[in-house]
Amino acid sequence: MSIDKSTADSGCPHNSHISCGNCRLGTICLPLALENEEVVKLEEIVQRGRPLQKGEHVYREHDQFTAVFAVRSGSFKAYKLTDSGKEQVTGFYFPGEVFGMDGISKDIYTNSAKALETSAVCEIPFNHLEQLSVQIPTMQRHFFQLMSQEITEDQQLITLLSKNTAEERIAALLLSVSARNARRQLSATCFRLPMSRADIGNYMGITVETVSRVFTRFAKLGLIEVDSKEVNLLNIDGLKESANIT
Amino acid sequence: MSIDKSTADSGCPHNSHISCGNCRLGTICLPLALENEEVVKLEEIVQRGRPLQKGEHVYREHDQFTAVFAVRSGSFKAYKLTDSGKEQVTGFYFPGEVFGMDGISKDIYTNSAKALETSAVCEIPFNHLEQLSVQIPTMQRHFFQLMSQEITEDQQLITLLSKNTAEERIAALLLSVSARNARRQLSATCFRLPMSRADIGNYMGITVETVSRVFTRFAKLGLIEVDSKEVNLLNIDGLKESANIT
DNA sequence: CGCCTGGTTGAGAATCATCAACATCTGTGG
DNA sequence: CCACAGATGTTGATGATTCTCAACCAGGCG
Numbered sequence: 272m273s274i275d276k277s278t279a280d281s282g283c284p285h286n287s288h289i290s291c292g293n294c295r296l297g298t299i300c301l302p303l304a305l306e307n308e309e310v311v312k313l314e315e316i317v318q319r320g321r322p323l324q325k326g327e328h329v330y331r332e333h334d335q336f337t338a339v340f341a342v343r344s345g346s347f348k349a350y351k352l353t354d355s356g357k358e359q360v361t362g363f364y365f366p367g368e369v370f371g372m373d374g375i376s377k378d379i380y381t382n383s384a385k386a387l388e389t390s391a392v393c394e395i396p397f398n399h400l401e402q403l404s405v406q407i408p409t410m411q412r413h414f415f416q417l418m419s420q421e422i423t424e425d426q427q428l429i430t431l432l433s434k435n436t437a438e439e440r441i442a443a444l445l446l447s448v449s450a451r452n453a454r455r456q457l458s459a460t461c462f463r464l465p466m467s468r469a470d471i472g473n474y475m476g477i478t479v480e481t482v483s484r485v486f487t488r489f490a491k492l493g494l495i496e497v498d499s500k501e502v503n504l505l506n507i508d509g510l511k512e513s514a515n516i517t
Numbered sequence: 518m519s520i521d522k523s524t525a526d527s528g529c530p531h532n533s534h535i536s537c538g539n540c541r542l543g544t545i546c547l548p549l550a551l552e553n554e555e556v557v558k559l560e561e562i563v564q565r566g567r568p569l570q571k572g573e574h575v576y577r578e579h580d581q582f583t584a585v586f587a588v589r590s591g592s593f594k595a596y597k598l599t600d601s602g603k604e605q606v607t608g609f610y611f612p613g614e615v616f617g618m619d620g621i622s623k624d625i626y627t628n629s630a631k632a633l634e635t636s637a638v639c640e641i642p643f644n645h646l647e648q649l650s651v652q653i654p655t656m657q658r659h660f661f662q663l664m665s666q667e668i669t670e671d672q673q674l675i676t677l678l679s680k681n682t683a684e685e686r687i688a689a690l691l692l693s694v695s696a697r698n699a700r701r702q703l704s705a706t707c708f709r710l711p712m713s714r715a716d717i718g719n720y721m722g723i724t725v726e727t728v729s730r731v732f733t734r735f736a737k738l739g740l741i742e743v744d745s746k747e748v749n750l751l752n753i754d755g756l757k758e759s760a761n762i763t
Numbered sequence: 764c765g766c767c768t769g770g771t772t773g774a775g776a777a778t779c780a781t782c783a784a785c786a787t788c789t790g791t792g793g
Numbered sequence: 794c795c796a797c798a799g800a801t802g803t804t805g806a807t808g809a810t811t812c813t814c815a816a817c818c819a820g821g822c823g
Contacts, residue, residue, distance in 0.1 A: 351672070351676070353676060353680065353761075354761060355761055357680065359675070359676040359679065359680060361672045361675060361676075372664075372665055372668060373665060373668050373669050373672065374665070375661050375662055375664075375665035376662045376663075376664075376665035376666040376668075376669055377665075377669075381669050381672070382672070401654065401657060401658065401661075404650075404651075404657060405650075405651050405654060405657065408647065408651060411647060411650060411651065411657065412647065414661075415621050415647075415660075415664070416621055416622045417622075418618075418621075418622075418661070418664040418665065418668065419618055419619060419620070419621035419622035419623075419664065420622040421668050422618060422619050422622075422664065422667050422668055422671060423619050423622055423623075423627050425668060425671035425672060425675060426597070426607045426619065426627070426628070426671060428675055429605070429607060429671060429674055429675055429678060430597070430599060430605040430607075432675060432678035432679050432722060433605065433678050433719070433720075433721070433722030434599065434603065434605060434722070473679070474679075475679070476678060476679030476680070515599075515600065515601055
């Protein structure tokens with residue numbers, strides 16, 4: 272909100288000409304143990320794209336798979352259309368996180384990815400990444416890990432959807448966003464949810480109405496404060512109890 | 518059921534001394550475009566394990582991650598325990614399919630894997646596989662694809678859990694097992710479900726009772742025949758309609 | 764200013780979970 | 794070979810959570 276692009280220092284990911292080496296998101300999206308000269312090789316293949324407007328697509332379902340993407344600023348949602356034409360949100364991505372890996376298996380993206388707000392991505396062409404992975408084993412390992420992490424997270428969501436109530440799901444989502452914010456040195460308690468209530472409900476397998484009701488219920492219990500998209504987690508431990516996570 | 522191990526030919530995956538080169542599951546778990554000499558390299562690192570009895574574990578949640586596994590014969594389920602101690606089934610694996618990739622990200626398995634019946638696996642030590650991937654780009658690509666496929670499948674399950682009714686979920690499961698059977702040149706209509714009703718319900722996010730009811734409902738509609746674990750899909754198109762897949 | 768999208772709230776309906784009883788299957792030991 | 798116990802599966806009755814439908818409210822934008 273209050274980020275002033277004109278005075279953005281080299282650590283600000285909005286700035287499109289800074290390099291991986293001094294991007295402050297590096298610790299999230301890069302392998303930690305990368306040599307300087309290896310970072311240079313990586314930088315050669317990474318394409319820092321122009322900003323995307325809210326609603327713009329990075330790629331669409333069934334597009335030819337060419338690259339994976341790291342969120343530079345803003346946020347994205349991945350979704351697919353079911354056979355009956357309904358949307359299914361499969362994930363939200365915040366700065367430093369990598370998406371697009373679903374496309375590898377069939378050489379075609381199985382999801383669409385669109386910006387939830389004005390955002391920017393780094394594009395990492397996959398054929399180059401493969402070559403680089405052969406040269407730099409650390410890179411290969413890191414990328415295996417990123418994919419494995421996606422699997423783990425999807426499985427957590429599966430558990431959530433298959434076992435938990437609406438309240439537990441919402442609590443888990445809030446805690447997830449909170450934790451991911453903390454990883455970027457941002458507030459773990461006070462933040463803006465970039466996605467709509469409909470997206471939340473869709474992602475969590477509940478209706479908008481239920482999302483809305485749970486939010487107000489949480490607010491009445493003093494667990495959170497809500498002002499449209501802005502939320503303030505007043506009682507994280509209470510939320511964790513509601514999420515059934517200890 | 519009627520497999521006679523004593524007369525098992527070299528193509529039978531029960532036979533523990535056959536190699537990847539002439540394993541009839543090769544087309545499923547191996548990259549197609551592998552040179553002969555490359556297959557030899559792969560065979561050097563693959564460990565063909567002893568049979569596992571029903572209920573035996575391949576690995577347990579929180580174990581040190583060492584290897585991924587290809588199902589040689591039988592079937593497995595992957596599951597994890599939730600914080601509240603309940604079980605969550607995260608996948609079923611049939612011959613030719615690879616599991617254990619969830620462990621890569623943290624170097625620790627995030628699931629347990631146990632045999633649903635007498636089964637056998639090929640163990641592929643991951644450090645060797647990484648080295649091999651550097652030598653054989655096709656291998657790297659193939660492994661990326663396997664992981665990406667796991668992501669895609671998990672996301673399909675997410676959609677199922679988040680949007681579909683009990684009937685649709687069961688229909689989808691039956692069709693999934695059917696398709697995976699067909700891939701192994703087995704009957705797409707008549708097969709045995711190796712997992713319990715409880716496992717099915719757990720995986721699909723519904724209770725055993727509901728599973729049972731849906732099975733009998735499907736049977737009454739003439740869509741399937743059920744005799745305990747044996748099922749016969751009488752009307753695949755009808756099932757696809759029930760699953761909302763066209 | 765009014766329209767449209769997105770969000771909230773309410774009332775009734777439906778699916779599925781829960782609880783409970785009963786049936787069946789499996790394997791074990793007499 | 795049979796009897797029995799425990800696990801697994803089926804069926805029924807009841808109830809709760811969540812969905813659906815509907816009205817209404819708030820904010821952004823032409």
